[in-house]
Amino acid sequence: MTNQEVARILRQIAEILQIKDDNPFKVRAYRKAADAIYHFDEDINVLNQTGRIADIPGVGRAVQEKVEELLRTGSLAYHERLLQDVPLGVLDMLHLPGLGPRTVRNIYEHLRITSLDELLQAAQEHRLRGLAGVGENTEAAIIKSIEEQKLSRGKVTLGEALPLAEHLLRYLLSTSPVLDGSIVGSIRRGKPLVSDIDILLATRQPEKVVSLINEYPGIKQVTTAEPGHIQGLLSGNMEFEIIMVDPDYYYFNLVRTTGSKAHRDTIFNHQHAELFFGARGEADIYQRLGLIYVAPELRENRGEIELARTGGLPHLLNLTDIRGDLHTHSKWSDGAEGIAEMAGSAIALGYEYIAVTDHSKSLSISGGLNEERLRLQGKEIDVLQADLPLTILKGIEVDIMKDGALDFSDDVLAGLDLVIASVHSNFKLDKVQQTERLIRAIQNPHVDIIGHLSGRLLNRRYGYELDILRIIEAAAEYKTILEINAHPDRLDIDEETARLAKGYGVKMVINTDAHHRVDLSLMRYGVMNARRGWLEPADVVNTWNKDRLFEYLSSRRS
C-alpha cells in the first residue's frame, strides 16, 4: 500500500465520522493525519518497518496502530465497521458542492439514498425538498452538479493517473523481456482529465509479459490477456491497457497510439505500416511523412500538422527551463512547513528563486497574515536569506474582495517583491460583476500576478463565469501576469486560455501553489498544461533568470 492509498482510507474515516456527527476535532485529526501521510516524502512501508510511523506530525498512537494494521493485513476492521453504518456511495454525495455532512446525513437517514444515481432521481422527483434546509434551489443545484459530473464520469485527473502509469511502466520495464516502453494516449499528451492508462511495449516475447502481469502488486483484475494486448483494472479501479508490438514497429506505434484520433488519422492517411519499418525514433516517423517532429502535447490536430509541414511549430518550454516557483505557502498561513524547509526543497530542485506568498488577513480560516505578521515574516526572510544560495521573494497572495478591491492597502503591497491577487470568495457573482471584479485587480499597479484565474477544480466544480477575452485584453494592457496553477486539480488557466493569452502578448507564470515541500514537484503538470497551450520560454516569466524577472516586475509597476 502506498502513502496515498493509506491516506485515502483515513480520509474516508474522517468523512464517515463527520456524517455520523462525531467529535469535529477527531474528524480533523484524521484529516490532518491523512494529509500528512499523503505528503510525507518517505514510503510509509519503510517507516513502518523501522517503527517510525508516529514520527509523522499529526499521527499519534491511535492512527499509528490503524496504519500498521492496514499495512499488515491490507484492510482495517475499524474502517470496515464504519462502512457498515455509512456506505461509500453516501460519501460521494458529500463531494457535491452545497451538500455538507448534515444534509447528507438527513438524505441518507430519511430517504435511505446511497448513491448519486438515486439522489439524482429523488431530486428530479422533488422528494428532497421536504428535508430540513432543502428547498427548490438546493434540489436544482444537486441536479445540475450531478449532471455536470456525468460529463466527466469515469475520468480522473492527470495527477492521479500519471504516477500510477509510471509505476506500472517501471514494473514492466524491470521485470519483463521488453526492449522499450512508454506511456501513450492522453496521459502522454498531458490532458488534464484522462479515462485510462495506456502503455506501449516493444517486445518479441509478449506471452511472457502476459504471464507476469498478474504478479504486479497494484493489479485488481485482468479482463483481457492475449499476446499483444492486456486489459484490466488497477487496485483503485483505474482501467489500463497494455499494447505489445514488434520492436521494428515500436516508433510507428508510439506515434500512432499517442496522438489524438484526429491527429493520427490526418498524418497517416491510410499509409501502409511497412513504410515505417525500423524507424529510429518518433522524429524519424514524422520525417518519413514529410513533417517536423511534433511534441506529444501538440498532437490534437489544432493546427500543428500544417506547421509541422511548413516549419514554424513553437519551441515549447521544458520542465528544465523552470528557474523558480512564485506561489508557495508556509506555516505562516495554511502551509505545512516553514520557509526554511520550502526554500531547502527549492534549492534541491536547482531553483534560483522562490516567492513566499501566504494568504492575506481576510482568509482567516487559512491563518491569513495581517500587516504586522507580514512584517514579521519579512524579517524572518531577511535572516534566512543571508545563508541561502537562492533568492526568496517576499510576497503575498492577497484576496480580491467582492468589489475587486484588495485585502491590503497599496502602501503595504508596495513594500513587497511580489503580489499575487486571487479570488477565494463570492464565486456566484454574475459574469459581468465577476469580470469587472477581476479587471479592477488586474489594473492595480501593485498586482503582479492573478492566481488561479477561473477558480475551477477539476472533477469538482466549474470555474466562475468570466468574459475571458476582456480579462486577457486587460492583462495585456496592464502587463499583469496570468498564473498557470500547476496543481493537477486546478490547471488554471487552462490550455485554451493560455494559447489565447499568448496571442495577445500576455506573460504567464507556472506556479505550484505548494502547501508542502513535496508539492513543489507538481510543477511538471503545469509545464505540460503550458505546452498544451503552445507556450515557449519567452511567454513564461519563471523560465527567466532572476535579473530578467526582476526587471520585468519593476518595469510593469512603473
Added chain:
DNA sequence: GCCGTTTTCGGCCCGACTGTTTTCAGTCG
C-alpha cells in the same frame, strides 16, 4: 484523536454567505 518552553488535560483556525427561514443552521474556503 493529537498535542505540549502555559505539558498528561483541555484546548484544538473563523467569518461571510446562502438558502432556508422568520431568526438561523449549514456550507464554504
